[in-house]
Amino acid sequence: MSERLVEVQHLQQYFPAGGWGKNKRYVQAVDDVNFFINRGETLGLVGESGCGKTTTGRTLLRLYEPTDGRIIYDGDVLFDKEKKIAVNMLPYRKKMQIVFQDPYASLDPRMTVGDIVGEPIDIHHLASGSKERYDRIIDLLRRVGLNSEHANRYPHEFSGGQRQRVGIARALAVDPEFIVCDEPISALDVSIQAQVINMFEDLQESMGLTYLFIAHDLSVVKHISNRIGVMYLGKLVELADSYELTMHSLHPYTKSLISAIPIADPVTARKSKRIVLEGDVPSPLNPPSGCRFRTRCPYADERCAMETPEFKEVEPGHYAACHHLDRCN
Amino acid sequence: MSEYLVDIQHERLSFFTPAGEVKALNDVSIHLNQGEVLGIVGESGSGKSVTAYSLMGLTAYPGRLIGGTLEFNGHHINDMTEKEFRKIRGNEVSIIFQDPMTSLNPVYTIGNQIEEVILLHTDKNKSQAHERARELLELVGINEPEKRLKQYPHELSGGMRQRVMIAIALACEPKLLIADEPTTALDVTIQAQILELMIELKNKLGMAIIMITHDLGIVANMCEKIAVMYAGHIVEYGTTDDIFYNPKHEYTKGLLKSIPRLDAREHERLVPIEGTPVDMLNPPKGCPFAPRCGNCMKICLREMPPVTNISDVHYTQCWMNQKEQMESEARA
Numbered sequence: 050m051s052e053r054l055v056e057v058q059h060l061q062q063y064f065p066a067g068g069w070g071k072n073k074r075y076v077q078a079v080d081d082v083n084f085f086i087n088r089g090e091t092l093g094l095v096g097e098s099g100c101g102k103t104t105t106g107r108t109l110l111r112l113y114e115p116t117d118g119r120i121i122y123d124g125d126v127l128f129d130k131e132k133k134i135a136v137n138m139l140p141y142r143k144k145m146q147i148v149f150q151d152p153y154a155s156l157d158p159r160m161t162v163g164d165i166v167g168e169p170i171d172i173h174h175l176a177s178g179s180k181e182r183y184d185r186i187i188d189l190l191r192r193v194g195l196n197s198e199h200a201n202r203y204p205h206e207f208s209g210g211q212r213q214r215v216g217i218a219r220a221l222a223v224d225p226e227f228i229v230c231d232e233p234i235s236a237l238d239v240s241i242q243a244q245v246i247n248m249f250e251d252l253q254e255s256m257g258l259t260y261l262f263i264a265h266d267l268s269v270v271k272h273i274s275n276r277i278g279v280m281y282l283g284k285l286v287e288l289a290d291s292y293e294l295t296m297h298s299l300h301p302y303t304k305s306l307i308s309a310i311p312i313a314d315p316v317t318a319r320k321s322k323r324i325v326l327e328g329d330v331p332s333p334l335n336p337p338s339g340c341r342f343r344t345r346c347p348y349a350d351e352r353c354a355m356e357t358p359e360f361k362e363v364e365p366g367h368y369a370a371c372h373h374l375d376r377c378n
Numbered sequence: 379m380s381e382y383l384v385d386i387q388h389e390r391l392s393f394f395t396p397a398g399e400v401k402a403l404n405d406v407s408i409h410l411n412q413g414e415v416l417g418i419v420g421e422s423g424s425g426k427s428v429t430a431y432s433l434m435g436l437t438a439y440p441g442r443l444i445g446g447t448l449e450f451n452g453h454h455i456n457d458m459t460e461k462e463f464r465k466i467r468g469n470e471v472s473i474i475f476q477d478p479m480t481s482l483n484p485v486y487t488i489g490n491q492i493e494e495v496i497l498l499h500t501d502k503n504k505s506q507a508h509e510r511a512r513e514l515l516e517l518v519g520i521n522e523p524e525k526r527l528k529q530y531p532h533e534l535s536g537g538m539r540q541r542v543m544i545a546i547a548l549a550c551e552p553k554l555l556i557a558d559e560p561t562t563a564l565d566v567t568i569q570a571q572i573l574e575l576m577i578e579l580k581n582k583l584g585m586a587i588i589m590i591t592h593d594l595g596i597v598a599n600m601c602e603k604i605a606v607m608y609a610g611h612i613v614e615y616g617t618t619d620d621i622f623y624n625p626k627h628e629y630t631k632g633l634l635k636s637i638p639r640l641d642a643r644e645h646e647r648l649v650p651i652e653g654t655p656v657d658m659l660n661p662p663k664g665c666p667f668a669p670r671c672g673n674c675m676k677i678c679l680r681e682m683p684p685v686t687n688i689s690d691v692h693y694t695q696c697w698m699n700q701k702e703q704m705e706s707e708a709r710a
Contacts, residue, residue, distance in 0.1 A: 239633060240421060240636055240650065267566075272642075296641075309570035313594040313598050317641070318598045318599045
């Protein structure tokens with residue numbers, strides 16, 4: 050048993066995007082991402098749409114085959130481009146699961162909820178007979194706050210929050226150790242979000258789960274995570290303890306991201322000053338040279354265009370990738 | 379004639395669907411002064427968009443206004459015809475929709491779409507309209523306006539498209555701008571840009587804004603007054619400070635407790651509102667929030683509570699508040 054349950058090193062995911070020969074172009078969705086997740090902890094991953102956070106989560110599970118890098122799970126190397134290791138994932142799928150963003154699209158409309166939750170049980174032969182299978186399904190549904198009569202219904206009969214619970218029950222069916230939660234609450238109403246967040250926390254406590262929690266809403270991620278990583282255009286730019294990151298962020302992108310979040314408190318809102326970034330996120334097809342944030346960064350200079358800043362440990366446990374950390378702090 | 383820019387009194391509106399009558403608005407009253415920003419918050423299906431849309435006559439079949447009076451800028455909305463509506467839409471009242479990807483026409487250039495509004499509502503000729511369109515793009519902070527005017531919506535990013543939507547909405551300097559979740563589809567850094575722009579333009583042009591959103595952070599930052607809606611009722615209405623620091627309705631309190639705070643030091647467990655949103659086809663009898671309310675009393679299940687005035691602007695619709703007020707009156 051190692052302390053680090055999941056670790057990725059130099060993870061890279063380029064998607065081909067047309068072109069031929071030397072003109073072949075790639076969407077550089079994830080580039081040189083390094084992080085680890087300790088057993089029982091929650092690592093949050095935030096960033097704007099298109100920054101590669103979902104791709105990172107999926108590549109980590111090898112739902113997409115990485116184009117470079119290493120993935121280590123509980124001491125076992127799952128993938129290593131250099132050493133040409135790519136293990137059979139089936140036994141690991143029992144330990145690593147995912148909850149998808151859209152509870153409307155990720156459930157098969159022609160299957161009953163019982164069969165949706167039961168499918169992983171069938172695949173991994175976790176039940177010896179139909180009675181045991183049924184009992185397990187009911188137990189799972191209860192665990193996520195649904196009941197036995199829901200097993201015979203179809204997804205369209207459920208509300209968004211209930212569907213997301215079905216998706217969670219399906220992920221829990223194999224009794225996993227690690228779950229990638231890919232924006233699990235962004236499609237839900239505000240009053241329902243809190244219910245689902247609390248459920249994630251309860252399940253973590255009772256089952257000892259480890260989460261990679263992906264979302265664009267920093268306040269939610271901060272609430273649920275022990276540590277948070279911030280991504281920008283395929284790169285991890287900062288990673289730190291969640292309180293440390295929200296209160297004493299170092300990277301200029303994180304600073305502006307935090308200041309851009311509207312705070313639900315009128316007095317604080319009137320006092321706070323926003324750092325409004327100019328322009329839009331560049332295309333990942335043709336990202337800026339050097340530091341990818343330099344086109345929108347108020348501190349950028351020639352060095353930022355020449356060299357890619359290294360993602361290094363600035364303070365214990367606090368990583369950041371920027372040339373001008375002393376100048377912008 | 380009302381002294382307010384917008385004066386909605388006891389509006390009732392239903393959608394007559396094959397499955398039955400959906401009472402989208404039940405006795406909704408709102409008034410708004412020139413240059414004010416009103417936030418309407420609530421979950422999906424609570425009637426926040428319908429309230430604003432009915433001001434523009436956009437609640438077509440199977441929606442029907444059943445009761446109440448609506449006035450806007452001297453117009454009696456109740457008995458306006460489609461032809462009269464067309465005169466005020468985009469001219470005196472404009473709207474920005476949630477999704478900038480689908481609310482622009484993909485087969486016309488940005489320039490065409492901005493000029494269309496100007497040609498329709500003013501007596502400017504084509505070249506003057508073109509000039510005005512260029513000015514508008516500059517106003518909303520789009521660089522190289524001349525080039526953008528010739529581009530199609532798909533060539534622009536989401537934030538840029540929303541800026542174009544704002545430019546179209548502001549083309550005739552409306553008295554009222556309705557923003558229906560204008561930043562929900564956008565990223566936070568772009569959202570900050572758009573909100574900043576809206577406030578700046580409001581100060582420059584002096585229009586009133588109705589901001590429809592489910593994000594309490596946005597209303598805290600932008601609005602002077604807030605209406606909290608639940609199942610077609612305004613359950614609480616007041617100034618921003620009233621709602622955030624002195625919430626009276628259980629739903630408002632629940633909403634404020636259920637959102638995680640970025641500046642919290644300790645990990646505090648969220649207090650969710652239990653249960654699920656109302657089924658608008660069969661709303662419960664009495665107070666619609668009663669089945670999810672922690673302080674539900676017997677009367678709540680029987681009768682809809684009347685309006686309780688807490689102060690001049692602040693009011694709620696809750697039996698608890700009504701009870702408290704009656705008790706304090708009895709003591710006095």
